Amino acid sequence: MDVLVPLPVALPLLAAAVLAAVGTFLPAWFGDLVAAVVSVAVTAIGVVLLTRTGRHDLVYWFGGWRPSHGVALGIAFDVDGAGAALGAVAGLLMAASVAFSWRYFDETGPLFHVLLLVFLGAVEGFALSGDLFNLFVFLELMTVAAIALTGYGDEPAPLQGALNFGIVNGFGAFFLLFGIGLLYGRTGALNLAQIGRSLAGGRADGLVLVGFLLVTAGFLVKAGVVPFHFWLADAYAVAPAPVCVLYSGVMSDLGLNAVAKVYWPVFSGPLAAHATALRAILVTLGVVSALLGGAMAFLQRDLKRMLAFVTIGQIGIGLVGIGLLTARSLAGTTLYVVSDGLVRGSLLLVVGVLIRRIRSCDELNARGGGLPVSGVLFAVGGLAIAGLPPVGSFFGRALIEDGATGGYRWLPVVLTAASILSGGALLRAAGRIYLGWGSDREPVLGEEQASPEQEEPAHPPRGSLVVMLASAAALLVVGVGMAAWPGLPGKAVTAAVRTIDRPAHAAEVLEGKPPPHERASAPAPSGTSIAAGLASAAGAVGLALLALFGGLEALARRPVLRLKALHSGIVTDYVTWLTAGIAALGAAFVLALR
Amino acid sequence: MSARTRLPLFLVSAAGLAALLGFGVAGLPAFGDYHGPYGLVLNHVVLAQRHTTNVVAAVVFDYRGFDTLGEELMLFAAVAATALILREAREEEARQVVDSVQSEPVRAAGLAAVPVVILLGLFVVAFGYLTPGGGFQGGTVVALGLLLVYLAAEHRAYRRLTPTQVVDVFEGGGAAAFVALALGALLGGLAFQQNFLPLGRIGALTSGGSIPLLNWATAIEVTAAFVLLFGEFLEEVMVERRPG
Numbered sequence: 001m002d003v004l005v006p007l008p009v010a011l012p013l014l015a016a017a018v019l020a021a022v023g024t025f026l027p028a029w030f031g032d033l034v035a036a037v038v039s040v041a042v043t044a045i046g047v048v049l050l051t052r053t054g055r056h057d058l059v060y061w062f063g064g065w066r067p068s069h070g071v072a073l074g075i076a077f078d079v080d081g082a083g084a085a086l087g088a089v090a091g092l093l094m095a096a097s098v099a100f101s102w103r104y105f106d107e108t109g110p111l112f113h114v115l116l117l118v119f120l121g122a123v124e125g126f127a128l129s130g131d132l133f134n135l136f137v138f139l140e141l142m143t144v145a146a147i148a149l150t151g152y153g154d155e156p157a158p159l160q161g162a163l164n165f166g167i168v169n170g171f172g173a174f175f176l177l178f179g180i181g182l183l184y185g186r187t188g189a190l191n192l193a194q195i196g197r198s199l200a201g202g203r204a205d206g207l208v209l210v211g212f213l214l215v216t217a218g219f220l221v222k223a224g225v226v227p228f229h230f231w232l233a234d235a236y237a238v239a240p241a242p243v244c245v246l247y248s249g250v251m252s253d254l255g256l257n258a259v260a261k262v263y264w265p266v267f268s269g270p271l272a273a274h275a276t277a278l279r280a281i282l283v284t285l286g287v288v289s290a291l292l293g294g295a296m297a298f299l300q301r302d303l304k305r306m307l308a309f310v311t312i313g314q315i316g317i318g319l320v321g322i323g324l325l326t327a328r329s330l331a332g333t334t335l336y337v338v339s340d341g342l343v344r345g346s347l348l349l350v351v352g353v354l355i356r357r358i359r360s361c362d363e364l365n366a367r368g369g370g371l372p373v374s375g376v377l378f379a380v381g382g383l384a385i386a387g388l389p390p391v392g393s394f395f396g397r398a399l400i401e402d403g404a405t406g407g408y409r410w411l412p413v414v415l416t417a418a419s420i421l422s423g424g425a426l427l428r429a430a431g432r433i434y435l436g437w438g439s440d441r442e443p444v445l446g447e448e449q450a451s452p453e454q455e456e457p458a459h460p461p462r463g464s465l466v467v468m469l470a471s472a473a474a475l476l477v478v479g480v481g482m483a484a485w486p487g488l489p490g491k492a493v494t495a496a497v498r499t500i501d502r503p504a505h506a507a508e509v510l511e512g513k514p515p516p517h518e519r520a521s522a523p524a525p526s527g528t529s530i531a532a533g534l535a536s537a538a539g540a541v542g543l544a545l546l547a548l549f550g551g552l553e554a555l556a557r558r559p560v561l562r563l564k565a566l567h568s569g570i571v572t573d574y575v576t577w578l579t580a581g582i583a584a585l586g587a588a589f590v591l592a593l594r
Numbered sequence: 595m596s597a598r599t600r601l602p603l604f605l606v607s608a609a610g611l612a613a614l615l616g617f618g619v620a621g622l623p624a625f626g627d628y629h630g631p632y633g634l635v636l637n638h639v640v641l642a643q644r645h646t647t648n649v650v651a652a653v654v655f656d657y658r659g660f661d662t663l664g665e666e667l668m669l670f671a672a673v674a675a676t677a678l679i680l681r682e683a684r685e686e687e688a689r690q691v692v693d694s695v696q697s698e699p700v701r702a703a704g705l706a707a708v709p710v711v712i713l714l715g716l717f718v719v720a721f722g723y724l725t726p727g728g729g730f731q732g733g734t735v736v737a738l739g740l741l742l743v744y745l746a747a748e749h750r751a752y753r754r755l756t757p758t759q760v761v762d763v764f765e766g767g768g769a770a771a772f773v774a775l776a777l778g779a780l781l782g783g784l785a786f787q788q789n790f791l792p793l794g795r796i797g798a799l800t801s802g803g804s805i806p807l808l809n810w811a812t813a814i815e816v817t818a819a820f821v822l823l824f825g826e827f828l829e830e831v832m833v834e835r836r837p838g
Contacts, residue, residue, distance in 0.1 A: 006776075006786035013667050014773040020674060021766025024759055062660040064785035071631050073639075075660045111678040118671045125664060137664035144668050148675030152682065159679070178615065185622040188630020207621025210614050566595070573595045576604040583610035590617070 004049060005060040005077050008042045008087050008128065012121035016114045023110025031113035032102050038117060039094035042124065046088025053081045054491065055517050057498070059130070059509050070510045072191040078130025078509055081495035082257055082334040086250060087127045089338055092478065093249040093345045094120050096471040097242035100349055102464065105240075112152065119145035119246065126254055130509060132180050132215075132266075133190045135258065139176065139222065142251065143169050150239040161238035164571045168231035169221060171578055176218025182211040183266070192265040193509040196502060200269030204593055212267050213586045219262070222255030225319055226289040227581035229312045230567060230574040233296075236308035241352030241361075244304055248311045249345030249475075253337040256315050260322045260330055264500050265509075275325055277592035281585070282323025287414050289316025292563075294421025298547075299555070299564055301445040303351045303361040303429060307344060310385060310422045314340050317415055321400035327500050327520065329403030331492035335482070336396025340385065342479030343393065347381040347426065349472035350374050354433070356460050356468065363429045364445065368436030371465075375434025377472050382430055382544075384480050386423025388537035389530055392482035395489050398525035401532060412532040416539065423540030428547045438548035444555045446564065489522035496520075645793040646802040651723035654730075655808045659787045663772060666815055670769045673819045676826050693832070694748035704746020711739035719813040723802050729809040733816025740817075741824050749832055756825060761818045768815025775807055 015038045023031055052058060058079040061067075065074025079087075094116065105112040122145060125138035143166070151162030184190060186207055187198035199208060217228065224232035232252070236244050263271075271278055293313025300306035314336075321333030355361050358369050370378075384391040389398075397419075401412045431437040460468075482488065497520045498505065507513040525533075566573075595603075623629065636649055636657065646652040654662050695701045712735075719732030744752035776787040784790055794801035 001785060003780060006780070010773055010777055010786065013663070014770055014777065016667070017670065017766045017768075017770035017773060019766070020670070021763045021770060023766075024762060061785060062787050063656050064788040065657055071635060073632070073635065073657050075658055111674050111681075114674050115671060115678060118667060118674070121667070122664070133658075134661055134664070137661050137668075141664050141668050141671060144671045144675060148671070148678050151679050162679075178618075182618050182622065184630070185628070188628075188632050205621050206617040207619075210618025210621075213614065214618070568595065570595075573600060576595065576600050576607065579611055580603055580607040583607040583614065586614040587610060590614070 001060050002049070002052065002058045004045050005058055005079055005128070006062070007045050008049075008091070008124035009121050011041060012038050012117040012124070016117035016121065019110045019117065020114045023114070026110075028109075029103060031110040032098060035098045035113045035116055036095060039091050039098060039120060041091075042120065043088050043091030043095060046084055046091050049079055050081060050084040050088060053079060053084050053495065056514055057505075057508060058084075059512070066512070067191070067194070067510050070194065070197065072131075072189065072194050072510065075134050076130045076191060076509060077128045078192070079128050080499060081492065082499075083127045083261070085334065085338050086254055086257060087124050089253075089341055090120060090123045090127065090246070090250040092342070093245050093475065096345065096349060096475050097245045099471045100245075100352060100468050101240070101242040102467065104242075112149075115145045115148050116243075119149065123246070123250060123254060126258070130192050131190050132183065132192055132195065132262070135262075136173070136176055136180060139218075140173055143173065146247065146251070149243045150235050152240070158238040160569070161234040161236075164231045164569070164574060165235040167571050168228075168574050168578060171575060172218045172221030172228070175214040175221075175582065179211045179214030179218065182207050182214070186211075191509070192262060193506040196266040196269055197506050197510070199266065200502070202270055204270040204274060206590075208267070208270050209589050209593055210586065212263075212271070213582065213589050215262055216259055217582045217585065219255045219258040220285075221578070223252050223259070223315050223319070224255070224308075224312050225285060225315060226292050226312065227577045229289070229293070230577055232312060233305050233308040233567060234569055236304045236311075237302055239304075241304065241348050241355055244307070245345040245348045245352075248307060248348055249341040252311050252315050253318070253341045256318050256322065256333070256337060259319070260333070260499070263322075265502060265505055268500065268502050271593060274593040279323055279325050281588050281592060282325075283320050283408065283411075285585075286316045286319030286321075286323050287411075287418075289313065289319060290415060290418035291316075291421070294418040294425070295563065296567065297425040298421050298428075298543075299445060299560065300425070301363045301442070303354070303363060304348070306363075306425055306429065307348055307351065310426065311344055313418055313422045314344070314385065317397065317400065317418065320411065320415070321396075321403070324400070324403055324408065326403045326405070327496040328493055328522070329400045330499065331489065331496035331522070332396045332399025332401075332403055334396070334496065335399065335489065335492050336393050339392030339396060339479045339482045342475045342482075343381050343384045343391075346472045346475035346479060347378060347385075349468065349475065350378045350381065353465070353468050353472070356458060357465075359458060363432055364440045364442060366433045367438070367440040368433070370434040372434065373469055374472075375430060377469070377476055378434065379427060379430045380480070381476055382423050382426030382540065383537050384476070385426055386419045386536045386540040387533045389525070389533040390483050391480045393479070394533045395483050395525065397533065398529035399489060399493070399522060401529045402523070402526050412528055416532045416536045419536035420539035420543055423536060424543030424547065427540055427544035431544055431548050439551065442552050444552045444560070490520065493520040493522045494518070641796065644789070644802055644805065645796045646805055647724050647797055648722065648726065648728075650726075651728055651805060651809070652802070654728065655723070655805045656787070656789065659776070659808070662812070663776065663787075666769060666772055666812060669819050670765065670815065673765065673822050673826075676823060680826050680830055695746055701746055704742055708739055708742045708746070711742060712736050715739055715817075719809065720799065722809050723805050724797060724799070729812030730816050733813040734820060736813070736817045737820030737824070740821055744824070744828060749828055752828065753825065756821050758822065758825065761821050761825070764814050765818035765822060768811050768813075768818060771811035772808060772815065775804055775811065779804075
């Protein structure tokens with residue numbers, strides 16, 4: 001067993017505990033230093049683990065309790081390429097956030113960094129675990145730390161967003177736990193591979209379908225997929241930008257990754273006969289998220305809320321890749337979320353610079369108020385979100401689109417439309433803030449969300465501005481430049497082929513049998529997907545220019561205003577949507593998958 | 595959404611969801627007819643493998659000890675979260691609150707109960723892996739014993755008895771010890787959280803290898819966590835909040 005595997009969880013949690021114990025006796029910079037060292041170490045370990053997953057998963061049995069006769073008594077981490085990559089991304093995003101906010105959160109002692117470290121440890125556990133209940137534990141740990149990080153900060157009324165976060169995620173966790181209970185009651189197992197082996201012989205009866213529904217819905221709440229997404233924009237709007245970086249860059253992505261990580265080992269056996277129907281349901285869910293996220297992003301003036309909806313839209317595109325149920329599109333999703341998550345993280349840091357300088361992240365208020373360097377980073381980020389070839393996420397989206405077969409040839413068109421909306425929103429904001437184009441009145445975008453703080457603009461010292469922009473640039477370069485890693489798409493497809501081979505994966509986890517090594521190749525992006533990428537980027541630029549110079553009055557129509565009004569910030573609405581969403585998804589499962 | 599749309603939508607969805615949950619639950623084995631392998635296997639192997647007479651403790655601290663690590667950190671994080679959010683908006687100046695208990699008999703009986711409750715808690719901790727109990731449960735009882743000081747006497751006495759900086763050390767220290775014991779096994783070339791101590795004689799307080807240490811680390815963390823949590827909430831009642 002690889003000795004590095006438990007460290008991404010153990011190091012941050014140990015550091016958090018030690019910092020809580022002795023932090024009050026030490027100078028304030030100590031917390032920053034510990035968080036920085038640990039996140040760099042976790043990033044490095046993640047990269048090393050990633051390079052070791054080329055031929056097989058890294059299966060690690062805690063306490064040394066290897067399974068006997070296919071029965072797991074202990075808990076296993078099952079590190080595959082996607083998990084290791086997301087773990088490394090989490091470390092990198094946290095390192096960038098810590099550098100960005102150096103000495104900024106001093107006043108409450110070490111607690112901010114303690115919670116940041118707990119969050120990192122939880123994220124790593126969630127990314128690497130191969131045990132259903134253990135996934136729940138780390139999901140909850142992530143939530144506990146995240147609620148506090150959301151509710152803390154200098155925004156007005158941050159507790160409202162934190163409360164919506166807590167309540168909606170609490171329901172999501174409840175559904176997940178209910179689903180785990182059902183599956184454990186049937187199989188007596190918690191290890192993903194072992195549950196899957198136990199279910200594989202049977203048919204998709206009520207328990208399996210409802211178990212699948214509840215577990216998937218629990219993860220989709222975390223991922224922020226429509227209609228489970230409402231909490232996400234409220235949380236982003238109030239959380240400090242360096243914390244949003246972690247939410248947008250990795251928390252949503254991990255929720256999405258967990259859907260695939262549980263579907264293939266556990267449910268792909270009993271649901272194999274219904275793959276066509278399941279594909280239709282999941283792709284629909286993803287497409288709706290992609291379009292709605294893009295549209296709502298375009299209707300925001302608060303940049304953090306805008307990026308929240310961009311995240312929802314991009315995660316929707318990722319869900320399409322998972323929902324197509326092919327190795328190639330699954331690999332596409334992995335590449336897509338990893339690269340795109342880094343870009344979103346970078347964009348949020350650029351927004352953080354704006355907040356730090358002019359104390360606002362309102363597109364209209366900040367018109368003409370941005371630094372040119374930030375503007376370049378923001379615009380490149382916007383183009384990367386749109387999927388301009390050959391940035392990192394383009395290769396992911398190309399794999400998703402090219403993995404679509406049969407009745408899904410229309411996907412590139414829809415995904416292009418979604419990308420135009422998201423990218424267009426960001427480029428419109430970039431043009432207004434950094435070039436001073438357009439007007440500073442757009443009634444369609446609504447009243448200013450956050451009450452204006454009549455404070456003097458801050459003048460952060462030059463040195464700290466350089467560090468902030470450098471952290472944003474570093475994330476952008478890694479996210480965009482991933483495409484330069486030779487053979488990366490092929491490696492991702494190879495990993496995905498192993499993920500979807502359920503019997504071989506189960507034998508690897510439970511008996512330690514090495515999986516058959518098939519080096520899969522990823523064909524170069526097709527002409528269609530290159531055209532779609534170029535069209536997305538050009539469309540996004542065009543839409544942004546149209547919005548800046550043509551104004552947005554044309555959007556002041558009932559359906560648009562109704563759509564905005566649905567995102568009311570009222571938590572009872574959100575719980576209603578959550579309930580309705582699960583009931584509708586469940587009805588679709590029960591009708592289509594039996 | 596207006597309340598007139600919300601309520602019907604919620605009721606219809608909730609009814610649908612309830613039907614779905616019922617559909618799922620109907621697929622479970624009949625009551626009392628469970629054949630899962632987990633408990634059966636453990637009942638056979640725990641005594642031999644871990645010399646621990648309380649099978650649940652062996653599961654919590656060893657077989658599924660990694661879940662416990664996560665759960666322990668959850669309590670730890672919840673306390674840190676409470677402190678982070680509440681302390682931020684708190685005024686320094688305390689209101690003059692008269693909260694001391696006026697009745698001498700209540701005071702005497704309450705304070706006399708303090709050592710008894712704490713002793714009970716320590717007992718629940720100490721024998722947690724031999725008989726029903728454990729660090730989590732016992733730690734809560736010890737913390738409640740300390741809370742009796744507030745209930746029977748007054749807030750200030752509770753604060754004096756549990757200075758935050760000192761309790762912080764125990765809380766962080768307990769959690770750190772739990773993780774460090776797991777990492778220690780790694781240094782010895784074993785798996786993370788693997789036992790590295792002699793298993794001892796079955797039924798003795800020294801049995802179970804590293805389980806007693808994990809048990810006490812948990813007890814310290816849980817006690818300190820609840821003491822801090824009570825303290826934060828009491829402070830919240832006693833201290834004026836910053837306006838706005």
